[in-house]
Amino acid sequence: MKKNSYNFDYYKKNFPEAYFVSKNQMPNEFNKLINEKNLFIELGVGTGKNINNFIKAGWKGNIVGFDLWKRYKKPENIKGVTFIEGDVRNTFSYYIKNINKIDLLYIDLDSDVESSIYCLNCCKNLIKNSYVYIDEFYGFHNWSKNEAFYFSKWLANTQYSFDLVFYTEFGAAFKLNGLKKPEYLFYTLIDKLTEKELNGTDN
Secondary structure (H helix, E strand, O other): OHHHHHHHHHHHHHOOOOEEOOHHHHHHHHHHHOOOOOEEEEEOOOOOHHHHHHHHOOOOOEEEEEEOOOOOOOOOOOOOOEEEEEEHHHHHHHHHHHOOOOOEEEEOOOOOHHHHHHHHHHHOOOOOOOEEEEEOOOOOOOHHHOHHHHHHHHHHHOOEEEEEEEEOOOEEEEEEEEEOOOOOOOHHHHOOOOHHHHOOOOO
16 A cells, blocks of 8 residues: 555545545455446456456446466366456457457556556457546656556557546556547646656667
């Protein structure tokens, strides 16, 4: 909690409409926010604990889980969930070919930001007016060494505007809205970054 206190202050200052939600209560919060619960995809299932929490909270839509499957084996004791075997970098783009919309995309691939960004790019047309939760989205005081820096660059370049809806001890929930206006800028979140840093040339 201590390492994220700076982020809480930053959120409060720059996103006064965003609010704090304990990660334990996050599934309940998404249940309130999302009316039509058709598809929830988690990237980074791990042991399945997070998916179990959503099931216990009453998520009624389909749940599909992906992972790199290096540290963890596919959970065997969770009913009603589709787990896609194989490295997410090889399976995700194939799976979503027949998908029209993702209601909630939960990203928790730990430090494998490259795979996370790849999956975001694959499904960017399926998450309009949807929610994206990015775990470990913090590090505003030390941008270049934290995952938030790389996810922020993706948000800056996506064609949609977005709202930061709420934040937890470990991450942040965004809602992607309509198409950006040409003059739309992302500096509300990364006002301390220079253009040089945004372009990936920070030393």
